[in-house]
Amino acid sequence: MIQLDRVSKRYPIPGGGGKDALRQVSLHLPAGELTFLTGHSGAGKSTLLKLIMMIERPTAGEIIVDGLPLNRIGSGGIPLLRRKIGMVHQNHQLLFDRSVYDNVALPLIIAGFPRADIGKRVRAALDKVGLLDKEKLNPVMLSGGEQQRIGIARAVVNKPPLLLADEPTGNLDPALSAEIMDLFQDFARVGVAVLIATHDLSLIARYQHRLLSLREGRLIADRGEDIHGA
Amino acid sequence: MARNATPLKPRRQAPPPPKPRAGARAARSAWHHRFEAWRLHHRDSAVDALRRMRATPTATAMTVLVIAIALALPAGITVLLENARAATQGWDGNAHLSVFLKRDIDSSRQQALAGAWGARADVERVQVVTREQALAEFRELSGFGEVLDALPDNPLPPLVMVFPRDTTPGALETLQKQLGEAREVDLVQLDVQWVKRLHAMLELAGRIVGALTLALALAVVLVVVNTIRLAIESRREEIVVVKIVGGTDGFVRRPFLYTGFWYGLAGGLVAVLLVQIALLWIGSPVDQLTALYESEYSLIGMGWINAVVLPLFAGLLGLMGAWLAVSRHLQDVDPHLL
Numbered sequence: 001m002i003q004l005d006r007v008s009k010r011y012p013i014p015g016g017g018g019k020d021a022l023r024q025v026s027l028h029l030p031a032g033e034l035t036f037l038t039g040h041s042g043a044g045k046s047t048l049l050k051l052i053m054m055i056e057r058p059t060a061g062e063i064i065v066d067g068l069p070l071n072r073i074g075s076g077g078i079p080l081l082r083r084k085i086g087m088v089h090q091n092h093q094l095l096f097d098r099s100v101y102d103n104v105a106l107p108l109i110i111a112g113f114p115r116a117d118i119g120k121r122v123r124a125a126l127d128k129v130g131l132l133d134k135e136k137l138n139p140v141m142l143s144g145g146e147q148q149r150i151g152i153a154r155a156v157v158n159k160p161p162l163l164l165a166d167e168p169t170g171n172l173d174p175a176l177s178a179e180i181m182d183l184f185q186d187f188a189r190v191g192v193a194v195l196i197a198t199h200d201l202s203l204i205a206r207y208q209h210r211l212l213s214l215r216e217g218r219l220i221a222d223r224g225e226d227i228h229g230a
Numbered sequence: 231m232a233r234n235a236t237p238l239k240p241r242r243q244a245p246p247p248p249k250p251r252a253g254a255r256a257a258r259s260a261w262h263h264r265f266e267a268w269r270l271h272h273r274d275s276a277v278d279a280l281r282r283m284r285a286t287p288t289a290t291a292m293t294v295l296v297i298a299i300a301l302a303l304p305a306g307i308t309v310l311l312e313n314a315r316a317a318t319q320g321w322d323g324n325a326h327l328s329v330f331l332k333r334d335i336d337s338s339r340q341q342a343l344a345g346a347w348g349a350r351a352d353v354e355r356v357q358v359v360t361r362e363q364a365l366a367e368f369r370e371l372s373g374f375g376e377v378l379d380a381l382p383d384n385p386l387p388p389l390v391m392v393f394p395r396d397t398t399p400g401a402l403e404t405l406q407k408q409l410g411e412a413r414e415v416d417l418v419q420l421d422v423q424w425v426k427r428l429h430a431m432l433e434l435a436g437r438i439v440g441a442l443t444l445a446l447a448l449a450v451v452l453v454v455v456n457t458i459r460l461a462i463e464s465r466r467e468e469i470v471v472v473k474i475v476g477g478t479d480g481f482v483r484r485p486f487l488y489t490g491f492w493y494g495l496a497g498g499l500v501a502v503l504l505v506q507i508a509l510l511w512i513g514s515p516v517d518q519l520t521a522l523y524e525s526e527y528s529l530i531g532m533g534w535i536n537a538v539v540l541p542l543f544a545g546l547l548g549l550m551g552a553w554l555a556v557s558r559h560l561q562d563v564d565p566h567l568l
Contacts, residue, residue, distance in 0.1 A: 053474070055565045076478075083476035093471050107475040112267030154475070 001162055001193035002029040002052060007061030009047050009217075021047040023217040024061070029195060031161060034188040036204050037197040039214035045197040048214070049164050052195075053085060054078045066161055083111050086155030086192075090167035092147045094139040094154075100126070101135040104153045111158055125153040129183060145176035152183055156192075163187055165196045169203060177203055271484060279488035282461075290493075293457050297450050297497025301544055302504040304443035309505060309532055311439060314432055317520075317527050318425065325397040327406055328419040331388040333361075335414050340388045343414060347392055352405060359389040387416060447547055450497065454490045454551025455558075461489060462559045469563045482560060487552045494548020498541030505532055 009022040022044045029035055039045050050056040051063060054070055063070045066084050073081055094103050104125055108118045126132045129149035131142075139147055148168060155163060165184065169177035181203065188194045198204065204211055211223035283290040329347075331340060337360050348356040359367075364386040369375045394405050402420055410418045462469070472482055513529050520527040532540075 050565075053565070055474075079473075079476045079478045079481075081476075082474065087474055093467070093474065095468050095471060097468070106472065109267070109271065110472065110475060110477045110481055112264045112271075114263045114266065115270065 001031045001066060002027075002195070003062075003064040004028075004048075005062045005064075007051065007058045007063055009044075009051060009056060010059045020217045022051070022058070022214075025214075025217075025219050026061075027212060027219060027222070029193050031193050032188055032191045033210060034184055034194040034196065034207075035210045035212060036207075037195055037212045037214065038199055038201070038204060040199065043214040044217045045199075045214060046166065047217075049087075049166055049195075049197055052162075052164060053087060054081055079110075083107065083158060084160050084162055086152075086158075086160040086163040088148070088151050088155045088163070088165035088168045090170040092139075092151040094147055094150055096138060096140045098138075099135065100131065100137050100139055100142070100150055103139060103150055104135075104157050107154060107158045113158070121157055122153075125157040126150075128156070128186075129153045144171050145179070148172060148176075148180060149183070152180070156187060161192060163192050163194045165194070165198075167198055167200075168196060169198065169200055174202075178206075181207060271481065275484040276488045276492075279485050279492055283489065283492060290496075293453060293493055294496045294500055296453050297493060297544065297548070298500035298504055300446040300449045300453070301498060301501035301540065302508075304439055304446055305501055305532070305536075305540055306505045306508055307435075307439050307442070309509065309530070311432060311435055313530050314435075316530055318428055318432070325394070325402060325420075325425070327392045327394070327402070327409060329390045329392055329409055329415055330417040330419065331390065331414050332416045333387045335388055337361075337388065339414065340390065343412070344390045347390065347409065352395055352401065354393045354395045356393065357391040359391065361386050361388050364389060450494065450544065450547045451551040451554065454493055454548045455555040457493060458486050458490055458552045458555035459559050461486060462555065462563060466563050469560070470565050473563075474565050479560065483556045486556050487549060490548040490550075490552020490555070491545045492548070494551070495541050495545035497548070498544025501544065502532065502537045502540055506537075 004025050004027050007022055007025045008020065010018045010020050012018045025044075025048070037045050037048065047056065051058050051070075052065060054073065057071070065081060068081060070081070095106075101122055104122045105118050108121055113121065123132060123135070126135055129152055131146060131149055131153065134142060134146065139150055142150070148171075152168070155165075163184070168184075169180055172180065177200070184194050184196060185207075211221065212219060213221040213223075331343070335343075340358060340360065344356045344358045347353055361384050365378065365384050368386065369378055392405070392409065394402060396402075406418045406420050409415060469482055509529055509531055516529050
């Protein structure tokens, strides 16, 4: 689903030089697998997610998402790529000027789904995260855990083959984190490639999933390959 | 993942048993669905833009008024100029020579001269104004009746008005010279010079209004640019989210373009209103004034075509301003900043 081949990202520093956010990272995330991505802040987690989302472009190397080599996608193709990727943010990135329903419906409206379809899909997604009865509320009236679940509903409402999450449990207590993780595992089970960037080590320890560790931009460990004996 | 031979065609993932229909459904999202979605988004953007404008009535009213005043100024002056042109239209088509005869010429001699001039090839017609007619007319119009009664005799000379066929300045001057040579003629007056000056002045005023219109149209565009820039600024988060979930630039742009268009259109409509109110305001003094000049002239309004064209033109200016603002400032709002 995602393939990185010797990907590097260097941010120029004003006044000369540059900072290497990622160095020669190669990895492969298959469909239907949940993978943790960890590392200290500044290790390159966010940069990796941004490269996959084409928020940034790599300095070197090749990224292939769902069969699409990203370096062949022009700026006009970026929206279409992003419609294949559900993104869950630590701070939810919800819009507080509209209802829960409208927040979740946004990707469908953008992708041009028929209106009749939108209602069904939004309710299915809200049902999945257990917030079907909150669709008319404004997200500001909901708790942090509920807001995060709305963010997840929005990320998966158009059934993307790929789900990225940036510190999805960052602000949540362990019980809520477990709920969120259950959701992610469900999506992986139905064939979605799930990549969760987190530095929550207890969360990682609790689940036996593949683990990628970044340090100073390098991939230093890939627990999944150890576990599967690759 | 093996390198795909046809990389642009996304490989269908291994079919997950529970929801196999999802992909197929999305693929069947046919063109007419896309068109329908596009049309609906236009409608929603237009309505949403209006709703947002209504949500901040004071700010909206101020912007609309600025646009309206900027447009009403050149539009109003243009209407006044059109009126000045229309009022003076007949004047030079009606150019004639007033031939004043010596006061001792009697009316039969006046008729004979008029007949002779009327027969000339370069004269279309003549009109005789006897001393008595002139006196009666003067008495009626000037209000100096009693003063005239006090005079021992009629001070006015006999007059023949000569209407030439050719009203070009050169021909008029030739005719003026020839008629002036007659012994009976006291004075040949040619009243076209000031008409020419007036027209030159109107022409100049027209040019100035043209420049003013251009400058104020630019001002309208800039007002909209600034308004839209602020709107983009205040909806930063929303734009970032829309881009992250796959919104195209067109999708992001659309509500702002509609906002600009609505501002322009509303400003244009208010401008029409302002001009009409101003015309009503000066209408009755103008009627009094033209009555004093013994004219039937009354003000021409904007005309309904202009009343439609001006708001549409203003809407276009608004659209242009919004486009400029959006293409300049939308790049600044990027998911980089997440």
